[in-house]
Amino acid sequence: MTRNGRDRVDNPEANGQVRASVCGEADHAVLSAHEALAVVLQIRSGELCVLLWRRALPPCEGEWALPGGRLGAGESLGASIRRQLAQKVDVRDLSHLEQLETRSDPGRHPQRRTLATAYLGLVPANIDPVVPADTGWHPAALLPPMAFDHASIVRSGHHRLRAKLSYTNVGFALAPPEFTMSELSGYYRAALGHDVAATNLRRVLLRRGQIEETGRSVPSGRSGGRPAALFRFRTRGLEITDAFAVLRPPG
Amino acid sequence: MTRNGRDRVDNPEANGQVRASVCGEADHAVLSAHEALAVVLQIRSGELCVLLWRRALPPCEGEWALPGGRLGAGESLGASIRRQLAQKVDVRDLSHLEQLETRSDPGRHPQRRTLATAYLGLVPANIDPVVPADTGWHPAALLPPMAFDHASIVRSGHHRLRAKLSYTNVGFALAPPEFTMSELSGYYRAALGHDVAATNLRRVLLRRGQIEETGRSVPSGRSGGRPAALFRFRTRGLEITDAFAVLRPPG
């Protein structure tokens, strides 16, 4: 075995007390502006959409941007994004909110140094929140010209949603309180970007204990067909339902 | 179907032009201190350990803290944490670095408002980087008294590592360039917290294309035994190797 620990003494900074100046408390702090942004997603007419507003002023005038804004003085980022979203959608419509990532590229804002912490927000389908005049829903697959790095943040949020649909119950945040299985499979198809068979989705989510029958059903439409049973998610908070899909611990 | 979109007009702020003041550019910015922290993990003697330094000054004097510090003026968070880590460990030893999350609780720092963006850093096993005198490795399962919210950040990093071991090739960052399968299963056991059979791990990672044989082998020890083949990871950058463990797209 020749691949063992190599000693190294050629790092001039490794042994000193430089830490004092790096982690010290009292020196001239570098302060920066910090904003919270949200990728708010909703499935509308079978399509995954994101809530954007159109910038009326420079920079990036006329381009579309994520809702959000400056962090307040005594505010956490989560509280901040909730406050700011309240001016776009009724916060009671937000079924889920989680932190995505923080962008810090010095060039991401053309004028002043601004860090942005992005959140992923979800709004259940089948409601149509009132939004301001400059604000609207855009298909996540076909984004308009977007300001700053916001387009890539939307892709990041979409990616997170797709991943979590596989191993958590996050579907609860996409669906209304009650739904049929064919409606639910439509939400999954819109979010995942591929077909999801309702018949199998039903058994997967039942097996995982995510959904349950309400006992009620929906009358069939003009064209007939068997009435669809109504389901609901058993909990409306995020749970990991398939943690050990792979590499599970021994029996 | 009675569960359709409800209209709402009872939100006084939803229709106005308040966005201008929220997302406007030119007003009195609220600035805050921002730091980058790192949960640097390494498997040492079969145990997952985290790199911590002992605070010599208040606040939290005598408690242990994550390496990191203030964000510099023209610096991205990633560049910042690399710079700061260079004063603890040789950055060339860092086999992987990824952003974890940003903490913003107003009470997380007793004195001044400080946001912290945490990173997860990994150092391959079998090397022993030179670290400053106040800095050392601590078992992640048995943390010493820790400053601020750093203990919960460590748990967050550990959780991330555990999850990614299941569906990515992040093992490359825990293992040295070449290793035997029983060594590798030891790294997995240490990080996951449960036994991982070397015989099955070998087949799983070979099937996923994560590892390959080098062709060489290691002579057996005094007690005999068949010599172990040496393996390496095929790529030393993060790849998702098992994205569709569940809910995979149709054939």
Added chain:
DNA sequence: GCAAAAGTGTTCCAGCTACACCCATGA
């Protein structure tokens, strides 16, 4: 030969997909 450690073959099982078939309803 014997013990020890690595590697292989094989079986089993969970979980998901696919698809044929059955059920309930409207026109």
Added chain:
DNA sequence: TCATGGGTGTAGCTGGAACACTTTTGC
């Protein structure tokens, strides 16, 4: 009674766990 859409049964596949067995070494 037929078309339509929902629900069930079942076969098959994939991938991981478990474990017995074989191989290669030191003593």
